[in-house]
Amino acid sequence: MKIKPIASNMTELTVPNAVVLFSYETPVACESNGTYYRTEYKWSQTTTRHINKWLDGVVAETKPQEFFNNLVGA
Numbered sequence: 001m002k003i004k005p006i007a008s009n010m011t012e013l014t015v016p017n018a019v020v021l022f023s024y025e026t027p028v029a030c031e032s033n034g035t036y037y038r039t040e041y042k043w044s045q046t047t048t049r050h051i052n053k054w055l056d057g058v059v060a061e062t063k064p065q066e067f068f069n070n071l072v073g074a
Contacts (some may be wrong), residue, residue: 036055
């Protein structure tokens with residue numbers, strides 16, 4: 001695993017086969033094998049802004065929050 005702070009309250013965690021975006025302490029988006037995913041759960045405006053900034057215009061599939069929790073073993 002590799003942790004990389006990328007902005008205030010935004011962190012990337014590299015796990016086998018994925019890079020996961022954390023907003024504060026919550027995994028909310030990821031890239032895996034060239035496909036991007038974002039949580040379908042509606043978090044705060046700030047977390048939504050973090051996701052949109054990280055995706056930078058990339059179209060992402062939505063997944064349930066549990067998908068991201070399971071990805072990092074939360």
